[in-house]
Amino acid sequence: xxxxxxxxxxLWWLFLTGTLVAxxxxxxFIASMIIQQRRYLATTRQFGxxxxxxxxxxxxxxxxxxHDDLIQRVAMVGQEISELEGTMGGEPLRLAGxxxxxHDLAAEIRRIAHRMHPTVLDHLGLPAALVQLxxxxxxxxxxxxxxAGIAAEEVPGPVATCFYRVAQEALRNIVRHAGVRRASVxxxxxxxxxxxxxxxxxxxxxxxxxxxxxxxxxxxxxxxMRLLQGRLTLRSFPGRGTTLTAWAPLEARG
Amino acid sequence: MTPEFLVRIATIAGITFxxxxxxALYCRVRSAPLKIIAAYTSIAFAQSLxxxxxxSHGIHNLWLMHLFIPVQAGMFLWALALWQTREIARTAVLxxxxxxxxxxxxxTLTVESFSTFPRFVKIFEGLLVIAVASYTLVTRSxxxxxxxxxxxxxxxGAALVIYxxxxxxxxxxxxxxxxxxxERVLIMSGVNSVLLMxxxxxxxxxMVTASARLRAGGVPAAAT
Numbered sequence: 001x002x003x004x005x006x007x008x009x010x011l012w013w014l015f016l017t018g019t020l021v022a023x024x025x026x027x028x029f030i031a032s033m034i035i036q037q038r039r040y041l042a043t044t045r046q047f048g049x050x051x052x053x054x055x056x057x058x059x060x061x062x063x064x065x066x067h068d069d070l071i072q073r074v075a076m077v078g079q080e081i082s083e084l085e086g087t088m089g090g091e092p093l094r095l096a097g098x099x100x101x102x103h104d105l106a107a108e109i110r111r112i113a114h115r116m117h118p119t120v121l122d123h124l125g126l127p128a129a130l131v132q133l134x135x136x137x138x139x140x141x142x143x144x145x146x147x148a149g150i151a152a153e154e155v156p157g158p159v160a161t162c163f164y165r166v167a168q169e170a171l172r173n174i175v176r177h178a179g180v181r182r183a184s185v186x187x188x189x190x191x192x193x194x195x196x197x198x199x200x201x202x203x204x205x206x207x208x209x210x211x212x213x214x215x216x217x218x219x220x221x222x223x224x225m226r227l228l229q230g231r232l233t234l235r236s237f238p239g240r241g242t243t244l245t246a247w248a249p250l251e252a253r254g
Numbered sequence: 255m256t257p258e259f260l261v262r263i264a265t266i267a268g269i270t271f272x273x274x275x276x277x278a279l280y281c282r283v284r285s286a287p288l289k290i291i292a293a294y295t296s297i298a299f300a301q302s303l304x305x306x307x308x309x310s311h312g313i314h315n316l317w318l319m320h321l322f323i324p325v326q327a328g329m330f331l332w333a334l335a336l337w338q339t340r341e342i343a344r345t346a347v348l349x350x351x352x353x354x355x356x357x358x359x360x361x362t363l364t365v366e367s368f369s370t371f372p373r374f375v376k377i378f379e380g381l382l383v384i385a386v387a388s389y390t391l392v393t394r395s396x397x398x399x400x401x402x403x404x405x406x407x408x409x410x411g412a413a414l415v416i417y418x419x420x421x422x423x424x425x426x427x428x429x430x431x432x433x434x435x436x437e438r439v440l441i442m443s444g445v446n447s448v449l450l451m452x453x454x455x456x457x458x459x460x461m462v463t464a465s466a467r468l469r470a471g472g473v474p475a476a477a478t
Contacts, residue, residue, distance in 0.1 A: 008431065008434040008435050011427065011430060011431065012431065012435065012438055015423065015427045015431075015442075018423060019419075019420050019423060019424070019445075022419040022420065022423070023416070023419055023420055025419070026384075026415045026416050026419040027416060029388065029415065030391075030412045030415065030416065033391060033392075033395060033402065034402055034403065037395050037398070037401070037402040038401065038402075041399075041400070041401065044399075223399070226400075
């Protein structure tokens with residue numbers, strides 16, 4: 001004969017079982033959430049990475065086509081017009097106008113091709129590409145000081161492309177919003193990786209307040225950096241300028 | 255486990271309320287929901303100090319537990335409401351606060367007794383907050399681009415779900431067991447204290463996470 005369990009004991013065991021089940025369920029809920037979200041994130045990142053890579057390749061291809069084919073053909077038409085000018089007696093002024101127009105068209109195509117994919121990045125590397133970028137912004141009235149503490153061949157291709165886009169977007173934002181005429185770009189080896197810092201002493205802003213209406217540019221750059229297992233850090237204070245730092249690990253290959 | 259040991263754990267758990275407050279001040283937390291959580295932990299710390307003081311002077315202190323429950327529920331629900339992604343959900347959660355207060359008044363006046371632990375109001379609070387916290391976790395996790403653990407609402411939501419899954423029933427069962435097996439009430443109180451410590455550490459982690467997210471480029475205030 002077993003002794004009957006007292007009501008207090010029954011309540012106690014009921015309570016223990018109930019709380020244990022509740023605790024296990026809640027922990028399992030949280031854990032499943034983390035696991036599921038990690039899987040989803042991995043898939044999204046993989047897809048995002050492929051998309052960005054495909055976009056870069058597409059841009060490079062279009063840029064090459066524009067540069068190697070279209071510009072050459074425009075140049076050839078220009079050459080033919082020059083020859084025509086010599087042989088035809090009538091309307092030389094009109095032909096000169098067309099030639100001038102073609103010259104401008106070629107310059108415009110070259111500019112678009114460069115914006116899509118700077119060939120200097122492939123041929124001379126990131127430091128030279130940054131100097132060229134600085135010169136381009138110089139033409140817009142922004143004096144950019146470039147300091148490159150590493151050699152071009154040290155920076156892997158995906159990091160170079162990514163850093164170039166970061167510098168491009170940051171300088172574009174400085175021209176649009178900072179209200180200054182000076183900025184600096186610093187490329188260095190830092191904390192076991194590569195870092196690119198774009199700094200200005202402009203009007204700055206409150207990152208928390210601005211984040212709610214942040215454009216696609218910064219979001220896309222942050223995603224690019226994440227794909228390299230790197231990070232993008234933005235520091236800004238109203239009236240005290242803005243510093244954007246991109247960091248990628250040494251082994252980053254994209 | 256001796257009663258002294260369990261009382262010590264409960265005291266330490268009470269002290270851990272300070273951690274989120276200190277971290278919030280150190281990290282200069284600016285997000286409204288986290289400010290509410292920091293305010294809650296400050297009030298909870300003061301309450302636990304007063305509970306200890308009353309107990310050490312042999313003064314009945316269970317009434318304070320009863321009075322603290324609507325404050326706790328209101329602040330948790332308010333913080334969770336601010337983390338809702340949809341306006342209608344935010345309004346619905348905010349509306350549950352006066353509804354809960356009304357239910358608390360009715361239950362306190364009719365079935366609760368200040369001479370024992372809170373029972374029905376605690377279960378009601380636990381279920382309500384767990385439901386809202388779970389809903390917040392599920393809906394918010396669908397709109398994020400980074401690891402879920404890098405968001406403060408995850409730490410607060412997870413802490414509330416885990417802590418209240420036990421905490422919601424510890425008081426009612428304690429009130430039933432108290433006259434017959436006070437030593438078991440102490441054991442339950444010990445487990446509750448451990449979970450409370452975990453909860454406070456999670457709150458502190460939420461403050462750190464919000465600060466780190468802001469440093470990394472910021473996110474909308476409501477998202478932190």
